[in-house]
Amino acid sequence: GQNIDQPTEMTATEGAIVQINCTYQTSGFNGLFWYQQHAGEAPTFLSYNVLDGLEEKGRFSSFLSRSKGYSYLLLKELQMKDSASYLCAVMDSNYQLIWGAGTKLIIKP
C-alpha cells in the first residue's frame, strides 16, 4: 500500500529553526509537495521537489532523497504566524497526490 509518515505534532520557539520530516512509500514518484494549512483554512502550496537536493525559498527550504523515500521541510527564523499544520504529499505514478496526515507545528514565544 501507499503510505506517507510525518510526526503528528512538533513544538518550537519563536526565532528558532525546526525540521519537519516526511517518509513515503508510494507506487511510483512524480514529485513531493509541501503545503501549509492554518486552522480552519485551506492548504496553501509551499514547495515542490522532484529531484534530489535542497530547494530554498526564503525562510523555508525543502529537501528530497528519492533513494531513501525521505523529505524534510526546514523553517528558519520561526514566527508566530508559522503556527499551522504542514502537509506532505507525494504524486504517484497515476499523478494522484497521496497525503500525509500533517504535522501540527506549535510556536511558543
Place this chain on the structure above:
Amino acid sequence: TAGITQAPTSQILAAGRSMTLRCTQDMRHNAMYWYRQDLGLGLRLIHYSNTAGTTGKGEVPDGYSVSRANTDDFPLTLASAVPSQTSVYFCASSDSEEETQYFGPGTRLLVL
C-alpha cells in the same frame, strides 16, 4: 482574481437528504479535484477530472458523484447523505494533472 470558490461555506444536513457542493475556478485550469479532510487523516481524493467532459474515481468515491460540463465548474453531489460523510470538503484545481494543486476555502458539512 477569485481563484477557486466553494459554496456553501458550511451546512447541516439531515441523513438521507441529497446535497450538491459547488466549486468554481476562474484560472482556466484543466484539472479539478474533490477531497475530504477528517481529523487525524490525510486529505483523501473523492473524484477528479483531468479535463472538461471527463471524470474519474479517487480513493473514496462511494456515495458521491461529480460532473464536469465545462472548465470552470465541478460540483460534488451526495445522493443520500450518511453521518460518515460529515467532513470538511475541499475542491482544488491545477493546470494539468502533473502540476501544483490550488485549493478552495472548503465546505464544512455536518450530517445528522
